[in-house]
Amino acid sequence: MNQQTIHRWKNIELIEEDSHLPNGRIVRHTTIVHPGAAVILPITLNNQVILLRQFRPSLNKWILELPAGTIENDEAPIECARRELTEETGYQANTFHPLGQCTPLAGFCDEIQHLFVATDLNQTASLSLDEDEVIEVIKADLNTIEHWIRHDKITDAKTITCISKAKLCGYFD
Structure with a gap:
């Protein structure tokens, strides 16, 4: 070829x-x-979702999104999810539930995003960010998140997909 x-x-x-x-x-x-990515939907015991307010240089603005990251070397998607959750939020999860996959840019990119719900969370560490990452960690309930999605405060496709799929699969009370 x-x-x-x-x-x-x-x-x-x-x-x-x-x-x-x-x-x-x-x-x-x-x-x-693209080597693929893991997207993590961390849900606390009181049904709060941990989100990131992250500055994205490609858009030159802050966006609200779920923690996520690129798979490194021969890393399994679940290992990427564990690593990225801790690095970007300072939380670890005792349980990860796979939600399947998403193909966000199939017209020109071969990336597959592996979606996970993370539960039984413990805040264990400070953030460990890459040089180009500027992140603030926030929490919100599902009603607030859905309001933000409806009113374009959340426009990130992986976040909308993961939250929608988790809701369809019954991860929110």
Whole structure:
């Protein structure tokens, strides 16, 4: 297959390659190759959700989102979820419930996001942030979060997907 790497950043690549379509055509396609990510929905004993208020340089603004992070090396998604929860929130969870997967940008990126609900939480550490991360940890109940989603205070797709799927699966009382 004719493939060319256009750019590399951290463990993400932008490639161009010939793609064979089901109708027999061959087209040149550009794809962001991504190792995948874990998205964590931490729920406290009193049904509060731990969210992040994070500055995103690509948008040049603060957004509300769930803790999440890129899978490193050959890390299993659950291990990524454990690591990212602690690094970004200072909490650890005794129980993780897998919620399935999400493909957020299928038109140009092969990233698969692995969704988890984290329960039985303990605050154990201070944040351990990457150089480019600016994060504030907040808590909110589901009604507040749904209000924020309806009124575009939460626009992050992985957050909306994970919360919606958790609600459909009965993780909120």
